[in-house]
Amino acid sequence: MIWVDTIVQGVLLGGLYALFAAGLSLVFGIMRLVNLAHGDLIVLAAFVILTMAGALGLHPFVAVLIAAPVMFAVGWLLQTYVLNRVLGDDILPPLLVTFGLSVVIQNGLLEGFSADSQKLSAGPIEAASIKLGPIAVGVMPLLTLVSAIVVIFALNQLFYRTKLGRAFRATSDDAVTAGLMGIRPRNVFAIATGIAMVVATIAALYLGIRANFDPTIGPARLIYAFQAVIIGGLGSLWGTLAGGIVIGVAQGLGAAINPEWQILAGHIAFVLVLLIRPRGLFPRAND
Amino acid sequence: MKNTLTKSVAVLLFVGLALVPVLGTRAMVQDLFMVLTLLILALNWNMLAGFAGLVSVGQQAFVGIGAYAMFAAVILWGLDPLVGIAIGGVAAIVLAVPIAFFTFRLNGAYFAIGTWVAAEIVRLSLAQWKALGGGTGTSLPKGTTKDMFGVDLIKDALDMSSSAASDALTYWLALLLAAVTLVSGYVFLRSRMGLGLQAIRDNAEAARSVGVDPIRLKAAVYLLTAFGTGLCGALLFIQITRVTPDAAFDVVDWTAFVIFITVIGGIGTLPGPVVGVIVFYALQRTLADYGTIYLIVLGLIGIAIMLFARKGLWGIFTAKTGIELLLLRHRAPKRS
Amino acid sequence: MSAPVLTISNLTAHYGDFQALFGVDLTLEQGQALAVIGANGAGKSTLMRAITGILPSPRDAITLNGRAIGHLSAPEVLEAGISMVPEGRKLFPSLSVEENLLIGAHARTGNGYWTLERLYDLFPILRERRHNPGTALSGGQQQMVAIGRALMSNPTVLLCDEISLGLAPVVIRDIYATFPKIRESGASVIVVEQDIGQALRIADHVCCMMEGRITLSGAPTDLSRDAIHNAYFGVSA
Structure with missing residues (x-):
């Protein structure tokens, strides 16, 4: 029974990792850009929620409604004024710019908020749990997984059912020809990064409620997110969810054996999947 | 010569x-x-x-x-x-x-x-x-x-x-x-x-x-x-x-600093790291007391270089003066 | 003849140090079908890239219905009323046939002549295959999608770059057979071709390009085969 419990908790944790990863997956799918600052942007979003909640006396679930548009704007501005200028065949400039950004955000947050651990306080819901058969499941972890599924479902609908999603896919296929259709690739990219930051804000909400956070934890979140994306297969959002769950379960199992092995077990699962299926579990056909 | x-x-x-x-x-x-x-x-x-x-x-x-x-x-x-x-x-x-x-x-x-x-x-x-x-x-x-x-x-x-x-x-x-x-x-x-x-x-x-x-x-x-x-x-x-x-x-000490040194000096140029490490040392001496500010400054310089001068300080120098030390390409034979 | 829709005057274009166009002049009348012919490398595609804004041009070198559009970007040129069927078709592989058509209407604001229904009437085979990925179609069908996609913006001017390239003669004939209907919708047409035969059959006017210049211009009926031959190959017969 303990194993079933461990796996269930791992699956729930995977929901959080999928939320970390969904924005990264979206941005990579559309503009082949790997944002090394993604983890730090999630942490930035957590601090935005914290500040909103503190200043306006709001519950985090309400504060996130204000933080999300703020982060959309951050993503939009970042893409328009910085990242669009470095996109191209050479992968070096975008990598180095986002790496620089990661360092700037991390240290900017350290300067503004100090290295102290913070937490978003959501009240009694944090400790609440429900019985699923013989297993007690925390309401917050369950809510995280459900949110991940909803977010990924919504992103898929956006991608395959809307005019904007059509423009995303067309631009991803061929930006020059998309221009001939009246699509402005740079605008499309800016909107995509804005949406990725909204997803990052949702991820930040659960990150901040479920555990302590401080300005330095961004890079580790980036690594989990990246592993989820690669395990799932580039360009597949449902694959990203599966990837997050694989990492979550592996970490859970590792921790059950020895608490020191939690993170290592996730990394090893990642390496194993990559050795067996180099293109991930659900690779996109035309990539 | x-x-x-x-x-x-x-x-x-x-x-x-x-x-x-x-x-x-x-x-x-x-x-x-x-x-x-x-x-x-x-x-x-x-x-x-x-x-x-x-x-x-x-x-x-x-x-x-x-x-x-x-x-x-x-x-x-x-x-x-x-x-x-x-x-x-x-x-x-x-x-x-x-x-x-x-x-x-x-x-x-x-x-x-x-x-x-x-x-x-x-x-x-x-x-x-x-x-x-x-x-x-x-x-x-x-x-x-x-x-x-x-x-x-x-x-x-x-x-x-x-x-x-x-x-x-x-x-x-x-x-x-x-x-x-x-x-x-x-x-x-x-x-x-x-x-x-x-x-x-x-x-x-x-x-x-x-x-x-x-x-x-x-x-x-x-x-x-x-x-x-x-x-x-x-x-x-x-x-x-x-x-x-x-x-x-440590990713900051052994990789981040190293990346900034190279980028600031001029990535993809041989003298780049040499120039970069001198600038880095000078910055460190002036800003070391400010800790995080120092890293923010480094990050911003790195971003600015990638946006405006991808070959770094060495690239700016060669473009301005036409001087190229440690030439990597063999010179093409001069046409008469 | 009515007023010109599109006027190109003294257009030059460069790729780095290489000059690809040398003072090209051209006018397209309302409702006209103009064929631009020339050998590979004559500058036809460069001309298309300049008109559509992929390649930047001087502001006044290109005017559409009296409005200077040379400096506009590709999306702005499309919004101004010029759309293109690009060389090589360039369908979006991630999009279905119908989505490829719909994306042609991305920038469209009002109603216009062309709708999905009208396109499916023009190319009935596309109706059957509308849910297939665009790239799963035969070359001729893909070309129909590319033409339909360009029409969905209800262009004033439709540019067709090498639409017969790589297609069987019978397929090319079928595609050109739809041009009278396309012109009925009110679009003026420029077709760029290396394959002179088909282009001349539908064109009211023909321009021949060689080495970045227009070397011959006139109604197909007025020009002798020899004159076209000379302008095309640059040799005296």
Whole structure:
């Protein structure tokens, strides 16, 4: 029974990792850009929620409604004024710019908020749990997984059912020809990064409620997110969810054996999947 | 003509730097040691990212393994630290084989994070090595550095304390390693293989069609730079004398700084890391007291360089003056 | 003849140090079908890239219904009323046939002649295959999608770059057979071709390009085979 419990908790944790990863997956799918600052942007979003909640006396679930548009704007501005200028065949400039950004955000947050651990306080819901058969499941972890599924479902609908999603896919296929259709690739990219930051804000909400956070934890979140994306297969959002769950379960199992092995077990699962299926579990056909 | 001049200046500079332990203060030696080791790391990373197009953010794996191998050699096997340095380099190249096997499957941008994950795996694994202190790390036994081969000789010859002599020894090794890295990088880039590498960077398809195998060439560069980085890691931790997984595999100290040095100086140019390390040192001296501000400034400069002057300060300099030191391409024969 | 829809005057274009167009002049009348012919490398595609804004041009070198559009970007040129069927078709592989058509209407604001229904009437085979990926179609069908996609923006001017390239003669004939209907919708047409035969059959006017210049211009009926031959190959017969 303990194993079933461990796996269930791992699956729930995977929901959080999928939320970390969904924005990264979206941005990579559309503009082949790997944002090394993604983890730090999630942490930035957590601090935005914290500040909103503190200043306006709001519950985090309400504060996130204000933080999300703020982060959309951050993503939009970042893409328009910085990242669009470095996109191209050479992968070096975008990598180095986002790496620089990661360092700037991390240290900017350290300067503004100090290295102290913070937490978003959501009240009694944090400790609440429900019985699923013989297993007690925390309401917050369950809510995280459900949110991940909803977010990924919504992103898929956006991608395959809307005019904007059509423009995303067309631009991803061929930006020059998309221009001939009246699509402005740079605008499309800016909107995509804005949406990725909204997803990052949702991820930040659960990150901040479920555990302590401080300005330095961004890079580790980036690594989990990246592993989820690669395990799932580039360009597949449902694959990203599966990837997050694989990492979550592996970490859970590792921790059950020895608490020191939690993170290592996730990394090893990642390496194993990559050795067996180099293109991930659900690779996109035309990539 | 110009090349001869460059070479003479370089030799003079080398001799001047070599005399610092004799003529300068011990603080100068220790400062310059850190500068030289950063230069070695930057030269290696520049070769990797700037010339081979392999943007690794996981070079701390090789610094760390070099340091740990050296500690193991000294503490577990009772070897001289200098032998430990060589073992550190070898350990790094051995580690680089499986890491390359795994990360080379990831393409382009994802390679970067893949190398980072690899470094994390090595860090977390070494934290399980209880004989070397596990997660909390360990120190070199007292007196180890003073008993290093050659320390006595230097102490007597220059009439200094044994700790100053050990500083001088590690300093000279760093200077030597930096010089060897720089010169061999230059020679390599002008060789057939090096020109092939630059051809790949400019146009992979065309390079392949004239018989350059990009994967093998890149793998060779990856292994060699791992070796250089491992040697440097071992050397660094002789001076630091205490190793912990977090310090040995620190992404900021051993990779972020190194990336900024290279980017600011001029990525993909041979003198870039040299220029970068000088600027970095100057910035560090003026801003060190401000801690996080210093890193923010570095990050912003790095971003600005990538946006406005991709070949860094050295690129700006050559564009403005037309002077090119250490020319990498063979000059085309002049048409009459 | 009515007023010109599109006027190109003294247009030059460069790729780095290489000059690809040398003072090209051209006018397209309302409702006209103009064929631009020339050998490979004559500058036809460069001309198309300049008109559509992929390649930047001087502001006044290109005017559409009296409005200077030379300086506009590709999306702005499309919004101004010029759309293109690009060489090589360039369908979006991630999009279905119908989505490829719909994306042609991305920038469209009002109603216009062309709708999905009208396109499916023009190319009935596309109705059957509308849910297939665009790239799963035969070359001729893909070309129909590319033409339909360009029409969905209801262009004033439709540019067709090498639409017969790589297609069987019978397929080319079928595609050109739809041009009268396309012109009925009010679009003026420029077709760029290396394959002179088909182009001349539908064109009211023909321009011949060689080495970045227009070397011959006139109604197909007025020009002798020899004159076209000379302008095309640059040799006296």
